[in-house]
Amino acid sequence: MHLFITGTDTGVGKTHFTAWLVRAWRRAGLDAAALKPLATGDREDALALQRAMDARLTLDEINPLHFREPAPPLVAAELENRAIDFPKLNASIRETAARFTHVAVEGVGGWRVPLAKNYEVREWARELALPVVVVARGTLGTLNHTLLTVESISAAGLTCAGLVVNAGPETSPDLDLVRRRNVALLRDLLPALPVLELDRRVEAAGRLPAWLGGK
16 A cells, blocks of 8 residues: 545644654564655754664655755745756655555645646656545634645645544643544545544544545
């Protein structure tokens, strides 16, 4: 099982979910890894994934393409006068992924973030041809962002494997209530898609739903 992990926006918890997923896979005895092929700014996301898989891959294997500027990839590449060679990057992803039975490939930013001229995360995912998992916030605004993202994935001819609503580090009775209502609405609005509400209880249990490789 190889998956492409995208988000409805930047900072929605893609790395948090991806790290949790690869740890859960490994606890289940699966030969699993996670990749963050493209990153800007620091490499903390890639380091978090490296820790989640007990350093089975080097940092450069997890994150083969890194730009120093904490900016959108298109801007960061221009500032360094570099172009992203996607055929080479994708070949590296496929070569590394072939070493494992379960791989989560974490994208960058949101689904429609531009990476090069006329080339967005959407086109990148289409070339990798993996089922897509959408990570979303549980807060106000997530319904619109999630529905638009799922619609765009379908329009790109890709399979949306499911949704993950990330609880995030902040919690309160009001925030928890909003999240639960949003999850319920998403399940009603997108009945064909499984929805995982990733909160501390679910994280602690470490049980994977079937659509993520659980039994």
